[in-house]
Amino acid sequence: MVRRFIRFLLCVIGVVAIGGAAFYFIIAPNPLPESHWANLGTPDVRNGEMVFWAGGCVSCHAAPGAQADARLTLSGGLALKSPFGTFHVPNISPDEKAGIGGWTLAQFGNAMKRGVTPDGRHLYPSFPYGSYARLTDKDVNDLFGYLKTLPKSGNVAPPHELPFPFNIRLALGGWKFLYFNDQPRVALANADDKLKRGQYLVEGPGHCGECHTPRGALGGFTADMWLAGAPNPEGQGRIPNITPGSKSMGTWSEGDIATYLETGFTPDFDSAGGSMTEVQRNIAHLPKPDLEAIAAYLKAVPSR
Incomplete structure (x- = not known):
C-alpha cells in the first residue's frame, strides 16, 4: 500500500514537473539564433x-x-x-x-x-x-x-x-x-506589388494598428476590427477609424490619402492634429510611391 502511494506520488510529481517545463517552454523568450x-x-x-x-x-x-x-x-x-x-x-x-x-x-x-x-x-x-x-x-x-x-x-x-x-x-x-505573430493582419485578394508594399509599410514599420485598432482586456488586438478606431492609449479622445467604412476618411480617394500623408492637409483643407501631426511629419519623409502604396492598402482593407 505504501509503495503504491509512493509510486502515485512520484507520478504526480513527474506530471507536474513535465507540465511546468512545457509551460515554461511556451512562455520563455524565444530569440532568433x-x-x-x-x-x-x-x-x-x-x-x-x-x-x-x-x-x-x-x-x-x-x-x-x-x-x-x-x-x-x-x-x-x-x-x-x-x-x-x-x-x-x-x-x-x-x-x-x-x-x-x-x-x-x-x-x-x-x-x-x-x-x-x-x-x-x-x-x-x-x-x-x-x-x-x-x-x-x-x-x-x-x-x-x-x-x-x-x-x-x-x-x-x-x-x-x-x-x-x-x-x-x-x-x-x-x-x-x-x-504575438508575424503573419499578415488581413488577407488581400489579388494583391499586386504596390498593395503588398502598402501592407508591409502599414502592418510592419508604420505600426498603424497599434493606435488605430481596438484592444481587449489583456491588451491584444481585436482581430476582426483591424484599423477600425480605438480609444486613445494616452487617455484623451479617440483614434479614428481609417478603414473604407469610416464616415470621414472612408470617402477619401487614394490620392487624397497620399496627399494627406505628404502634406498634412485633408481634402477639405483641414490639417493633421493631435498625435497624428508627428506621425504625418515622419511619414512625409517617405518617397511618393510608398505614400501611394499606403493609400492603396488603406482603401483595400476590410471595411469596418
Whole structure:
C-alpha cells in the first residue's frame, strides 16, 4: 500500500514537473539564433533612414519637446501612460552605455522582431515589436546601421512604473502566446506589388494598428476590427477609424490619402492634429510611391 502511494506520488510529481517545463517552454523568450543575423552584409544606411521615418522612431525616442535636428538624438525619457502603468521610453542612441551602441545586430534584431532584450528577457509590447516582427531582416540591418550614425546621448530613462502583476516580465510570454505573430493582419485578394508594399509599410514599420485598432482586456488586438478606431492609449479622445467604412476618411480617394500623408492637409483643407501631426511629419519623409502604396492598402482593407 505504501509503495503504491509512493509510486502515485512520484507520478504526480513527474506530471507536474513535465507540465511546468512545457509551460515554461511556451512562455520563455524565444530569440532568433545568432546565425540568423549573420551574412546580411553592409547595411544600406539610406534605406535604413527610410525605415527609421516609416517607423516613427523619433516620436517616442526623442527627448520630450525636442525640435529640429535635436529630434535625432534618441535619448528617450518620454513617459507613456497606459491602463497597465507608466512606461518610460529608453535611450536608443548609439551611446555604448546608456543606449544601444554596445548591442550586436542579433540583439537589436531580436528586440525588433521577437521582443527580447539583450539579456534574454521579454520586452513590454509598449515597444511595438508586435508590428516590427513583420520587418525584413534587411530592413532591420539597414535601420541598425542608420541608428549608429545618429548623435549619442548619456541619458538613462527611469524604470517602468508598473503594479503587480504587470511588473512580472515572464508573464509576457503568455501574452505573446495569445497575440504575438508575424503573419499578415488581413488577407488581400489579388494583391499586386504596390498593395503588398502598402501592407508591409502599414502592418510592419508604420505600426498603424497599434493606435488605430481596438484592444481587449489583456491588451491584444481585436482581430476582426483591424484599423477600425480605438480609444486613445494616452487617455484623451479617440483614434479614428481609417478603414473604407469610416464616415470621414472612408470617402477619401487614394490620392487624397497620399496627399494627406505628404502634406498634412485633408481634402477639405483641414490639417493633421493631435498625435497624428508627428506621425504625418515622419511619414512625409517617405518617397511618393510608398505614400501611394499606403493609400492603396488603406482603401483595400476590410471595411469596418
